[in-house]
Amino acid sequence: MCTRFLWSSQGSPGRGHVLVGRSMDWYQDTGTVLAVRPRGVTRESTPNLPDDPRPFSWTSAYGSVVALMYGEAVVDGVNEAGLQVSGLYLSESDYGRRNPDRPGLELFSAIQCLLDRFDTVEAAVGWLVDSDVQLIGMDVGEKPGTGHIAIADPGGDSAIVEFIDGRTSVHHGSEYTVMANSPVYEEQLELQRQYPAHGGDQPLPGGVDSPDRFARAAYYSAMLPNTSDPREATAYAFSVIRNASAPFGTADEHRPNISTTRWRTVTDCTERRYFFESTTSPNVVWIELSQLDLAEGGPERRLDLVNEPDRVGNVSGEFVAV
Template sequence: MCTRILWSSLGSTRMAQGGPDKGNVLVGRSMDWYQDTDTVLAVRPRGEERWSTPSTPDDPGNFTWTSEYGSVVALMYRRAAVDGINEAGFQASGLYLSESEYGERDTSRPGIELYWAIQWLLDRFGTVDDAVREFTDRNVQLVAETVGGRPGTAHVALADRNGDSAVIEFRGGKAVVRHGEQYTVMANSPWFDEQLELQKRYVGLGGDLPLPGGVDSPDRFARAAYYSARLPATSDMREATAYMFSVIRNASAPFGTADEVRPNISTTRWRTVADLTDGRYFYESTTSPNVVWVELSQLDFSEGRPELLLDVATEPDHVGNVTGEFTPARAPR
């Protein structure tokens, strides 16, 4: 399920060495899943108090937090925050990884349910460094949840407007963090260190095999790494966004090819591109001809403001800048 790419619009020189340099920092991601995800967009203000394990409030490791940053998020099944950007230019994504091991619940550790992990990160942190430090220092444990009738086994990608990046996997119940601007691409199975080795087989990435064209995770990972490293530098943000969309589309799975046995290579349902520098969040549904975007600078994230929703699932004909088209949510989430 999914591919994620980090790229800087003026970073072509250092991208060739494995990391972004300067310019507008963009993150593109695809959402691949075996069924329609009924995804909506939400605007969430500062000052909201949330629980880490709302399904089990008596969990001794349940903790609360108050959102310090406003954010725009994509809610899978209208509930689970799986992707988003906050007003500080910090971005977080949850991607499927069947190998993830959250472990049996250890109530001596702070626990956070999978549906709320991305929102917690967006609410609380403005940089990758701060998020990684808090996540690891507190030894936070992810609590598994079912997503669309399937086990919700995810790993996490983080990025910020400085071009910093982190990939967080979970083995034996513990977080395994790879932190650094060189970690620009993430996909699904196998483990991340194996993905980095597998890509070296291909021309342009260290090997002599032709670049693969399939939809399996290592194939998508290799294409994303290859093409994002070869994007030309540009100071034109429309052009930069088009570059990022072109690469994330290339790493997508054709619509209608869902594999119900292996959701990690299912059809692409939607894509996002987040401009972390200018605070702009693009969303593209496979079943809609239109790209929509949200300008975070035009939103009021003040404490006390209502949460806002845009139903891009059942109202697919939105187009362009939809910042003013959000409406108050009927109930808090």
């Protein structure tokens, strides 16, 4: 479930427009709404765990646009510095037994925490590795929301962060551009080397299993032509993530980790522009962060694409305060 890739439009990391494409695959409709969140907001890190012995808290230094799964859980977004963060499902995730001596950060809030506090991949990764904060798993809908995290910035830097056997595993560098779900990331990289554009000679797979989607995203993003035009770059990114999606009808009870693609996003980290495409709507909407008021003291604002699915184009001015 879910695929993510990072691409720089002029061939080398950070050159041209730096874009991230991701799909959200899930077993049911996600009821996702978009939110604009300003600077200067203090957040509690365990909103679903009021009895947690030691919650972590912070105040947002950066404003952001985020996608809220079920109207609550932050699973994707970009901040005003161009830092982009995505959360993808990983069944192998294990955050370890809750240690009450460590500050707790519920997965529900982890992506928002990174968007609020950091402007580069390096800074975000450094904090995840060096801090004593412990991630806490959560249920999303009726299923465990165990996941891993992908981070990108306008310089073309990238990181894939997993939590295996209670430990943080990080692949940090501009070469780590593609991510899907199972198996764990090191094994995904081994699978990638079997296919064209990465040294292998196996035919490109066409299925919807995680390794198949990973291979297609890696291959097609590596084959994209260079461009300096932001419109073309966005179209190229959408063409790849759509190709790595899972059509309706492909999920079944015998493959619980395969789900239908519910929506896709493309983020232009360079331009601070965030595109959202629902698979049940013919329209693409986008937000220009440069057109948003993210000043401290402002309200959170939301855009309800669940009850108003026919919106189209630049919706930066259509968010409503909550």
